[in-house]
Amino acid sequence: MKSVLVVSQAPEDVGELLNAARPFGEPAILAFQHSAERAEEVAEYGHIVYRLRSDRPEALLAAAKKLYEELRPQLILGPSTKNSRDGLALLAGLYDLPLASEVTQLEDAGDYVVYSRGFMSERVIMKAKVPKPAVMLLKQKAFAPSEKGGKGEIVELGAESSVRLLERRPKEFSGIRIEDAQVVVGVGRGFRSKEDLKLAFELARALGGQVGATRPIATDLKWLPEDVWIGISGKRIAPKLYIAVGVSGAPQHMAGVSDAKVIVAINKDKSAPIFKYADYGIVGDLYKVLPALIARLKK
Amino acid sequence: MKDIVVLVKASLNPEIVRQAAEGKFDVDYTPLKISDIDRNALEEASRLKAVLGGKVYAISVLSWGPVKARDKDVRLAVQEALAKVADEAYLVEDDEILPTDQVVVANAIAALVKAKGLRPAIVLAGEASVDESTSQVPARVAAKLGYSFVGHVNKILEVKEGRVVVERDVEEYYEVLEVSLPAVISVTQSINEPRPPTLIQIRMASKKPLHGLSAKELGVSKPRRSIVEMKVVTTTRKQVVIEEANVERAVEKLLELLEKEGVLK
Numbered sequence: 001m002k003s004v005l006v007v008s009q010a011p012e013d014v015g016e017l018l019n020a021a022r023p024f025g026e027p028a029i030l031a032f033q034h035s036a037e038r039a040e041e042v043a044e045y046g047h048i049v050y051r052l053r054s055d056r057p058e059a060l061l062a063a064a065k066k067l068y069e070e071l072r073p074q075l076i077l078g079p080s081t082k083n084s085r086d087g088l089a090l091l092a093g094l095y096d097l098p099l100a101s102e103v104t105q106l107e108d109a110g111d112y113v114v115y116s117r118g119f120m121s122e123r124v125i126m127k128a129k130v131p132k133p134a135v136m137l138l139k140q141k142a143f144a145p146s147e148k149g150g151k152g153e154i155v156e157l158g159a160e161s162s163v164r165l166l167e168r169r170p171k172e173f174s175g176i177r178i179e180d181a182q183v184v185v186g187v188g189r190g191f192r193s194k195e196d197l198k199l200a201f202e203l204a205r206a207l208g209g210q211v212g213a214t215r216p217i218a219t220d221l222k223w224l225p226e227d228v229w230i231g232i233s234g235k236r237i238a239p240k241l242y243i244a245v246g247v248s249g250a251p252q253h254m255a256g257v258s259d260a261k262v263i264v265a266i267n268k269d270k271s272a273p274i275f276k277y278a279d280y281g282i283v284g285d286l287y288k289v290l291p292a293l294i295a296r297l298k299k
Numbered sequence: 300m301k302d303i304v305v306l307v308k309a310s311l312n313p314e315i316v317r318q319a320a321e322g323k324f325d326v327d328y329t330p331l332k333i334s335d336i337d338r339n340a341l342e343e344a345s346r347l348k349a350v351l352g353g354k355v356y357a358i359s360v361l362s363w364g365p366v367k368a369r370d371k372d373v374r375l376a377v378q379e380a381l382a383k384v385a386d387e388a389y390l391v392e393d394d395e396i397l398p399t400d401q402v403v404v405a406n407a408i409a410a411l412v413k414a415k416g417l418r419p420a421i422v423l424a425g426e427a428s429v430d431e432s433t434s435q436v437p438a439r440v441a442a443k444l445g446y447s448f449v450g451h452v453n454k455i456l457e458v459k460e461g462r463v464v465v466e467r468d469v470e471e472y473y474e475v476l477e478v479s480l481p482a483v484i485s486v487t488q489s490i491n492e493p494r495p496p497t498l499i500q501i502r503m504a505s506k507k508p509l510h511g512l513s514a515k516e517l518g519v520s521k522p523r524r525s526i527v528e529m530k531v532v533t534t535t536r537k538q539v540v541i542e543e544a545n546v547e548r549a550v551e552k553l554l555e556l557l558e559k560e561g562v563l564k
């Protein structure tokens with residue numbers, strides 16, 4: 001009998017998941033989306049590894065269902081990625097298991113699991129209690145990783161999927177780690193064209209920083225790659241200085257910059273919510289303010 | 300099989316987070332609004348309705364109580380669905396299940412679809428609600444009904460004989476999938492640009508049937524999640540606003556302030 005089924009999607013997530021699993025008992029690992037070599041790496045934590053040769057949520061459901069029936073775990077742990085969410089929400093639906101995602105704290109309370117997670121675009125922390133068995137999907141980096149040790153057995157699982165995959169296109173990324181930058185200039189829909197973003201890049205250069213973006217700039221307009229998208233569903237950053245330009249200040253965006261030391265807003269609409277979330281704001285047209293700011297910094 | 304069901308949630312509005320004593324989240328005084336991405340689901344429903352030619356049903360389960368205090372807000376969300384595209388709407392409102400959890404919501408929706416004999420080709424939903432954002436209700440509904448499920452869809456490319464071809468947006472890649480119908484599809488905010496309903500549509504909406512239901516009628520039990528506490532995360536900012544007709548002067552002021560903060564290198 002295993003008490004916890006840990007669903008790992010990448011060698012980087014497994015340490016955190018195993019650490020969170022520890023108070024709940026002995027884990028078995030379902031390695032999903034792992035190559036044979038990566039499964040070897042996961043086995044170095046010393047627990048049995050079931051390797052699923054697929055990266056589809058439907059295949060994850062089928063494998064997790066089989067292991068759930070066999071092992072009868074009290075807790076199913078996984079990352080909060082889209083494939084893991086989709087596969088494990090299907091499992092949760094099938095057995096009426098409670099499920100929470102982006103979990104930041106976890107406690108074993110006998111027949112119950114007590115957990116915390118961000119709620120209302122992370123402006124509220126909700127602590128709740130659900131009966132076991134339950135599915136808990138962890139927020140990345142919320143738990144400290146555990147150390148490797150031992151050598152677990154690897155069991156290969158067959159994949160079933162009723163869905164026909166016709167095509168897959170990798171996304172293009174910039175490779176820029178805005179989460180490491182001390183200064184970030186955030187661009188929003190206040191910019192009228194992709195070309196105009198050069199103003200933001202010039203400002204970032206003058207300050208020795210990087211350029212980040214709101215969701216629509218990265219996903220709808222695709223003016224910038226998704227790895228510079230800031231917010232609850234994008235990157236979380238904690239620079240010394242964040243300058244939001246033509247950004248309205250939606251709570252889902254601001255959740256990504258709440259740890260910035262100083263926030264500056266440049267927006268032409270005096271009533272834009274961003275001014276409530278900023279330390280300093282200039283009410284003005286970015287097409288006038290940015291050139292003036294750049295000129296002054298270059299002096 | 301050409302009908303569509305759209306799931307619409309009245310979510311607590313994260314733009315208006317009210318705080319009570321000791322940093323507690325004042326859930327009772329935070330208003331509900333239609334969950335943003337459900338507007339994209341409604342927009343996609345009107346596009347698909349033109350292709351499929353069937354009827355559109357909206358379903359909403361009230362998640363936050365008490366019913367008396369929330370009835371107006373949730374009806375506003377359902378009215379928007381009726382105005383925009385739905386021919387009929389079902390609203391589950393019941394103090395017995397409030398505040399609810401996602402197990403109960405999904406079970407209520409699935410039970411309703413069965414009890415009312417709805418036979419949708421496609422169930423549309425948002426990829427995440429704006430208050431809880433757990434992305435689980437659509438998958439749960441699919442599991443309960445035995446339908447196919449695809450999450451995070453940013454394009455519905457083709458609907459043909461019992462199948463739908465969609466593009467799904469995952470963190471690292473896009474993928475094109477063919478899925479058999481009936482299917483539950485959760486959509487992203489990028490799938491379309493939702494247009495607000497027209498005045499005529501809004502006026503017509505009040506004439507369309509809106510059926511109220513209780514949890515008991517659907518045979519769903521009480522939620523098993525209990526909320527222990529909800530705390531507001533407070534980060535107060537200085538909120539100094541520079542309003543200055545002269546741009547050079549505004550910029551000068553800003554730089555002085557940032558210099559004092561020590562955030563310019």
Ligand SMILES: Cc1cc2nc3c(=O)[nH]c(=O)nc-3n(C[C@H](O)[C@H](O)[C@H](O)COP(=O)(O)OP(=O)(O)OC[C@H]3O[C@@H](n4cnc5c(N)ncnc54)[C@H](O)[C@@H]3O)c2cc1C
Nearest residue numbers: 188189190214215231232233246247248252253268269286
């Ligand atoms: C579940 C969910 C998750 C989400 N996750 C994220 C996320 O992770 N990150 C994110 O960013 N968003 C996210 N969003 C979207 C978010 O709600 C907003 O829609 C988005 O952040 C708005 O982007 P914006 O500020 O660029 O555009 P808008 O809201 O359109 O704001 C543009 C602003 O520019 C100003 N402006 C216009 N012209 C000028 C000018 N010439 N000079 C100066 N100012 C000007 C306007 O006054 C306006 O305030 C999410 C939404 C949902 C529902």
Ligand SMILES: Nc1ncnc2c1ncn2[C@@H]1O[C@H](COP(=O)(O)O)[C@@H](O)[C@H]1O
Nearest residue numbers: 306308360424425427428433434435436
């Ligand atoms: N109470 C509800 N009533 C109707 N639909 C809902 C409800 N809760 C969630 N949904 C649907 O499921 C989607 C995802 O919600 P969630 O699983 O809470 O992130 C929402 O965008 C809605 O389309």
